[in-house]
Amino acid sequence: xxxxxxxxxxxxxxxxxxxxxxxxxxxxxxxxxxxxxxxxxxxxxxxxxxxxxxxxxxxxxxxxxxxxxxxxxxxxxxxxxxxxxxxxxxxxxxxxxxxxxxxxxxxxxxxxxxxxxxxxxxxxxxxxxxxxxxxxxxxxxxxxxxxxxxxxxxxxxxxxxxxxxxxxxxxxxxxxxxxxxxxxxxxxxxxxxxxxxxxxxxxxxxxxxxxxxxxxxxxxxxxxxxxxxxxxxxxxxxxxxxxxxxxxxxxxxxxxxxxxxxxxxxxxxxxxxxxxxxxxxxx
Amino acid sequence: xxxxxxxxxxxxxxxxxxxxxxxxxxxxxxxxxxxxxxxxxxxxxxxxxxxxxxxxxxxxxxxxxxxxxxxxxxxxxxxxxxxxxxxxxxxxxxxxxxxxxxxxxxxxxxxxxxxxxxxxxxxxxxxxxxxxxxxxxxxxxxxxxxxxxxxxxxxxxxxxxxxxxxxxxxxxxxxxxxxxxxxxxxxxxxxxxxxxxxxxxxxxxxxxxxxxxxxxxxxxxxxxxxxxxxxxxxxxxxxxxxxxxxx
Numbered sequence: 171x172x173x174x175x176x177x178x179x180x181x182x183x184x185x186x187x188x189x190x191x192x193x194x195x196x197x198x199x200x201x202x203x204x205x206x207x208x209x210x211x212x213x214x215x216x217x218x219x220x221x222x223x224x225x226x227x228x229x230x231x232x233x234x235x236x237x238x239x240x241x242x243x244x245x246x247x248x249x250x251x252x253x254x255x256x257x258x259x260x261x262x263x264x265x266x267x268x269x270x271x272x273x274x275x276x277x278x279x280x281x282x283x284x285x286x287x288x289x290x291x292x293x294x295x296x297x298x299x300x301x302x303x304x305x306x307x308x309x310x311x312x313x314x315x316x317x318x319x320x321x322x323x324x325x326x327x328x329x330x331x332x333x334x335x336x337x338x339x340x341x342x343x344x345x346x347x348x349x350x351x352x353x354x355x356x357x358x359x360x361x362x363x364x365x366x367x368x369x370x371x372x373x374x375x376x377x378x379x380x381x382x383x384x385x386x387x388x389x390x391x392x393x394x395x396x397x398x399x400x401x402x403x404x405x406x407x408x409x410x411x412x413x414x415x416x417x418x419x420x421x422x423x424x425x426x427x428x429x430x431x432x433x434x435x436x437x438x439x440x441x442x443x444x445x446x447x448x449x450x451x452x453x
Numbered sequence: 454x455x456x457x458x459x460x461x462x463x464x465x466x467x468x469x470x471x472x473x474x475x476x477x478x479x480x481x482x483x484x485x486x487x488x489x490x491x492x493x494x495x496x497x498x499x500x501x502x503x504x505x506x507x508x509x510x511x512x513x514x515x516x517x518x519x520x521x522x523x524x525x526x527x528x529x530x531x532x533x534x535x536x537x538x539x540x541x542x543x544x545x546x547x548x549x550x551x552x553x554x555x556x557x558x559x560x561x562x563x564x565x566x567x568x569x570x571x572x573x574x575x576x577x578x579x580x581x582x583x584x585x586x587x588x589x590x591x592x593x594x595x596x597x598x599x600x601x602x603x604x605x606x607x608x609x610x611x612x613x614x615x616x617x618x619x620x621x622x623x624x625x626x627x628x629x630x631x632x633x634x635x636x637x638x639x640x641x642x643x644x645x646x647x648x649x650x651x652x653x654x655x656x657x658x659x660x661x662x663x664x665x666x667x668x669x670x671x672x673x674x675x676x677x678x679x680x681x682x683x684x685x686x687x688x689x690x691x692x693x694x695x696x697x698x699x700x
Binding site: 303 | 473474478479480482484487490503507508510514515516517519521568569570573577578581584589590592594596597600632636639640641644646648649652653661662663666667669670671674677679682683684687688690691
């Protein structure tokens with residue numbers, strides 16, 4: 171047992187995993203994960219390259235290294251900013267303790283739920299609020315919109331690092347953490363916030379949609395019949411302010427939800443509607 | 454007026470860098486407001502970048518690459534729309550008339566890029582079998598070539614060769630068309646809002662949308678005020694609900 175195998179030489183990188191190795195892995199993951207994204211195995215190659223510093227430390231022989239690399243070349247896909255750093259951190263912890271196979275099942279178990287949570291937080295809850303705010307600044311000619319968007323992107327990048335270290339500390343315990351109810355509460359609160367914002371921003375962003383229709387009305391003043399021009403828009407405002415923006419959004423929503431139209435078709439219908447209303451001199 | 458080959462190259466590099474900054478570090482530089490503003494700075498019309506970028510951002514509100522799905526490429530749309538819109542005689546309406554179709558057409562190239570990168574993981578398979586760590590590194594780090602080139606090449610060609618035909622086409626278009634295009638631009642955010650609403654539990658929480666509407670339409674509250682109010686309402690709701698459940 172003490173006799174070293176002559177044919178298998180011990181790899182020079184073999185040794186304990188250091189904090190520097192973990193940091194290197196985290197940077198690789200957080201900067202490059204999706205650069206080689208492809209239809210077949212999606213984020214797999216990025217994942218393998220990111221975790222390589224850990225694999226190289228833990229593989230004693232070339233054979234072990236090849237085997238551990240092959241384990242990571244399997245299909246992997248989740249939200250790269252909210253979710254993947256946590257999974258990756260936990261997976262690094264498993265590899266460090268040479269529990270690679272357990273790490274693999276953790277990856278498979280968590281990538282689905284994390285894709286759902288991450289995409290919901292980013293795409294449905296936070297991006298719309300930030301994007302609408304930024305867009306309304308930009309439309310009013312202010313640089314603030316650009317900087318809000320820039321800061322938003324920097325935030326997503328920055329927060330991957332605490333995510334990674336949290337995942338690393340949790341290790342296997344991660345599965346139980348995710349099953350807890352804290353995320354549901356956060357999601358509900360953010361959904362409500364999103365709806366208030368959308369409710370306010372639909373009329374604000376689309377306030378340029380006004381009708382130019384005028385009526386000529388004959389009125390009798392002091393016994394003399396005169397023509398008076400009445401504009402339609404102020405009358406609509408009396409009834410319900412920003413009625414046209416609400417109707418157009420309602421129309422698009424109805425097409426998507428009840429008529430099951432694709433966004434591309436709705437885009438086409440809205441363009442036709444705009445051209446028709448413009449040519450008919452209604453708007 | 455048209456752009457030279459140098460400008461075409463600069464904007465092509467911008468497209469390449471922005472798609473990579475989104476793919477890898479999630480910096481969101483592919484967002485139309487960011488890329489539109491930078492394009493505006495480069496071509497000397499920042500306001501055009503603001504407006505094209507904001508309009509495309511609002512259109513894309515509910516759009517997200519769920520599980521790697523392809524969505525319209527508003528990044529390329531924003532670069533082309535801003536660059537062409539900044540040309541004399543084209544303007545905002547002309548810029549939008551370029552940006553939206555470009556974003557839709559680019560979906561074909563997105564699919565091509567995502568498919569081509571498959572070659573890189575097959576290369577990596579072979580490298581791993583040999584235990585060649587350096588080759589694995591190369592396959593991964595160059596995996597962005599198909600991604601970047603499918604954006605950069607169309608931008609380069611369109612800016613280099615497209616400015617004159619686009620300008621001529623827009624000048625030839627009747628005024629009524631340009632007026633209709635302006636109205637289309639004002640109407641397109643409806644798609645973004647509607648798409649977003651389909652993904653939210655509107656039936657359950659619709660009163661919150663009404664609160665937002667009343668704040669703006671009747672109380673004339675500025676947008677930052679509405680966002681703060683929204684955060685407060687969301688926070689209160691979960692807490693009050695938590696108390697109610699315990700009681």
